[in-house]
Amino acid sequence: MKRLTTGLVACALALAFVSSVSAQSVTQGKARVVRVGGHARFTTGNNVWQPFHVGDVIKPGTVIQTENKEGAFVDLVL
Numbered sequence: 001m002k003r004l005t006t007g008l009v010a011c012a013l014a015l016a017f018v019s020s021v022s023a024q025s026v027t028q029g030k031a032r033v034v035r036v037g038g039h040a041r042f043t044t045g046n047n048v049w050q051p052f053h054v055g056d057v058i059k060p061g062t063v064i065q066t067e068n069k070e071g072a073f074v075d076l077v078l
Contacts, residue, residue, distance in 0.1 A: 028059070028060050029060060029078060030057050030058065030059050030060070030078075031057070031058045031076040031077060031078050032055065032056070032057055032058070032076065032077050033052050033053065033054055033055060033056040033057075033058065033074060033075070033076060034054060034075045034076065034077050035054065035073070035074075035075035036052045036053075036054060036073070036074055036075075037071050037072055037073045037074075038066060038067050038069055038071055038072030038073065039051075039066070039067040039072065040052045040064065040065065040066040040067070040072065040073070040074045041064075041065050042056075042058065042062050042063060042064050042065070043062070043063050043065075044059070044061065044062055044063075045061060045062075045063065049065075052074055058076065
């Protein structure tokens with residue numbers, strides 16, 4: 001009987017933890033461009049490439065591309 005009670009309590013606790021984890025909402029982040037060196041561009045997945053400018057806000061899923069030369073970079077702040 002004690003083993004059954006312990007098992008039921010453990011299951012109840014596990015269920016409580018799973019419910020609280022699934023209730024949390026996911027917030028999407030974003031990044032702000034603070035510095036650009038060389039040529040760099042981005043696309044949001046629609047194959048329309050746009051150049052970076054300091055102050056641009058980049059959303060999740062954005063593809064970033066820099067030229068293949070030394071000193072080409074994009075600095076982002078999350």
